Amino acid sequence: MAKVKKSPWVLHYDGASCNGCDIEVLACLTPVYDAERFGIVNTGDPMQADILLLTGGINAQCQEVVKQIYEQMPRPKVVVAVGTCACTGGVFKEAYNILGGADTTVPVDIYVPGCAARPQSIIDGIVKAVALFQQRSDEHDKGIVNGSREGES
């Protein structure tokens, strides 16, 4: 089984967020927390990303975008919803333009609550996501061994 967990590359997408969580996500990469210690790279390219970090709720406009970015990521992949809005829609839940949390659009694996989510909890969420990423990678490898390869997107 391939050890892929040492190299989780993160793609961060900001939905209808108030930007509070986004700042905290970036704070994870600063010298104080230094997420790169775990090999985490904050990439901008879905084609090369493993973990999708979503912040903010999903509105009608960004729904298609989130779907598309998720589609473009190669398997195996993990989705992390960061912050209360991404988890449930948060304080904006009843707003006319908000569809709800990230799970209204893409399958979310890890929920990181908080308003805004603290860097410690975000890193904790990513570490959990990494474990899941490794697990999926192992399943992915088995799939290749069994011959049922690359059928689905």
Added chain:
Amino acid sequence: MFVVPFLICFPFVVSVLMFCIRVNKIRNAIAYVSAVIIMVAVGVLAVQWGLGGGKTILLYKQTEEADIVISVAELALMCAVTFLCFKYKRYWISLLMIIPTLLLEWLEFFGPELAPVNHVRVDHLAVLMCIIIGLIGGLIIVYAVGYMHGYHHHHLEFQDRRYYFFMLLFAFLGAMFGFVLSASLLWIDLFWEITSICSFLLIGYTKTDEAIENSFRALWMNLLGGTALAGGILYFALTQKDVSLINLVEKGVMGNAATVIPIALIAFAALTKSAQLPFSKWLMGAMVAPTPSSALLHSATMVKAGIYILFRLSPAMADTLTGSMVTFIGGFTFFMASLMAMAQSDGKKVLALSTVSNLGLMVACAGVGQAETVWAGIFLMIFHAISKSMLFQDMGAIENSTHTRDIEDLNGLIYRLPMLGRIMFIGIAGMYLAPFGMLVSKWAALRASVNEHNIILALLICFGSATTMFYWTKWLNRLLSSTTEPKIRDITKKNEQISLIIHAILMIALCVLFPVLSTTYVEPLLLETFGYATAALPSTLLYVLIVVIMVIFAVPLIAYSTTKNIPANQKISYMSGANRGNNRDFTDSLGEPKELQLSNWYFKNYVGQRKLMEPSSLLAAAVIIVMLSMIIGGALR
């Protein structure tokens, strides 16, 4: 050697036939047959001469009758040009024709008794030129028959004068054969003027204002060169009582002071003919003509006439001021033209500028005047002739099918017009990528220039290679870039395709045969010209090169065949998630669908022709004037 006069006269005979026959089908058939006959005749010449041991053959010492024919022809040409100049109110240009013609007529009939010379010389260089002219020229005629049919089909606004067009094409070929086979400067001068005038008439074929304007520009620039040529001949004849090109070069090599002025003047004439700065504009203007004539003028023949004469002169130009002038102008043109090509998006203009640029390199190689540089120059000439002729013809066919020649509009051509797109790919790759001949020759030129401690040339080649790479690669990018636009119906005629495919095969074959060609042909050629031969690339390297060629051809093929069947999930391209389900449409900031337009970089405000052409022409003109004055002043003192 009956084939020599045949090669010169036959095209002229066909040319008259072309003019007389007004039934397209019959004329086309004759054109095909004649083109094949010319190619066969060139083959016969090469074989006959080769079986004779490949020695230099001198012919026709006594030619009174021919001389009279030539004098009459010169006078007739003079009258024709004068008439046209007056008809279009460009009176002063006629002077450039009248003065040299009358001067040479005077020399012929009233001048001093000249030493008898052999009028025809068959040697390596002449045979090589004949092969290039015959082969490429013949293919261009085959192509032209189909092309002109389509051309007049699409351009109803122009009068259909195909009989006239083919007359000029054949006359042109005849003149070129005459030019490269002549050893007497008087004959050379006549054929020189014929090529100038043919090109002038071909450029003005469509008779639009632009065409007429450009044709007269081509005329005066070429006639200016012709005048310089006549001046050089006259000076040499009066001082040395001799009109043999070979004697001129031999005396020049020995350091005879009387040859300095003729060599400088003839070299100057060659600069105008091969469209070096400041005379590049005529070649750019020649683009208005139908494609076969651009191909003929640019690739195989016309411009190579200047190069040919420079190669002949090159031993005498080593370490002289003339040599420095020619080298500088050549290198400078190489760099400047490639810069200007970066700012062009019109395919034909890019080809034209790249022709100017590559000619510059050949001119520079000749100007250095060492066997090594001429080795590189000759290979540049061979490869350039084939790839440029191929590219021009391909561009013409593409224009007929797509009605555009803007590189930006030809996005994804390799998928939309597969055959023409592929040929274009081979042609462009041949112009600058390893391991094709152009790059190898450029490499050789670079080595040779360093060997000769010519720092300016070395620098210009280094920088010029970089800019050359830029404009070709971005063209290839457009060609390869994927597209959702529909396929285009390929209306290329069979004969156009045949010509194109033969070119492509020749191109790849030459690439592999390169080392063989070097040892069996080019080195003897240099031995003949210089008395010694050094290949610019050592032969061990040439064999390494073959390995390289194999690898470069094999790797993409292997990579292609192994990856072809690997299952891969196809994703849409990344546009920040805003695509609308495909790679072309996206949602803009107002939520509206919009089509994506991508374009290359052109830097029009930095290196456009408008920006650079004037200053660089001025600089080049200044250099030529100053150096010519120094040369002539120094020689007369």
Added chain:
Amino acid sequence: MSSVIAIVCFLVLAPFLGGFLDGLDRKISARMQGRIGPPVLQPFYDVHKLIHKQTIVVNKAQTFLMLTYMAVQLFVGVLFFAGSDILMCFFLLSTGATFLVFAGSVTHSPLSTLGTNRELLQMMAYEPAVLLACLGFYLAPPDHTFVVSELIQTPVSAILYLPGFFVAFVFILTIKMRKSPFDLATAHHAHQEVVKGITTELGAKNFAIYTITEWYEKVFLLAVVALFVVNANPLSYIAAVVVALAVWFLEILIDNTCARVKWDVLLKVTWVVTLLAAGVNMLILMLVF
């Protein structure tokens, strides 16, 4: 025989060396920024993971173009370590790089095409300095040769005659190694204004090919730097390694202290430096020797 060993060493060891240098690079950069940074072996983990991901493409031709790119760049390294002609190596290097350019443009995607245009511009910027460096090796006394196996046998190091060429070459190395301020086409840093530039549309596996090729290329380029120092004396090899590592460290320092420039600054500065440093050096060489 020794050239065969050199080739095998290059083919087998270069990716490890390149990856290791890359890891050190990231570690040193992190330390310069006051971070702890990833493990030194991180680049290997990354490539390992990339290879294990699903194969995705935007255009099917990408994979074949990337493989060709890799093969040609490897071949260049092989020729170099076999002691062949250095000018040929660099001509081939540009040909190989063109395949990367094709892989970038074949998708017709906006970010990738932008990166491609920038890459082309970068190639145009560094090409003269590279060619001039080759000419410099040739001009350096005593024997005029382009052949690498002869160049390493010279009695004195070439750098003594070629300081200007060396400066120009190190300058363009910043472009070749994709270091800020000249990382226009694609950057090693996670984010760039054109996302990942020319490599944006490369799926995980193709990106792995790209990364490995880059390692090979890095080793090749540092070997050329070393060639400036190497001479017939075996001790010079130690000096060469030291110089190559110093240059490598210098590039990291530049990377961490400079902001990305615009394309016109890149082109102008590079060409002026090339002309002044290498051109003047060449003039002196030609006049004196």
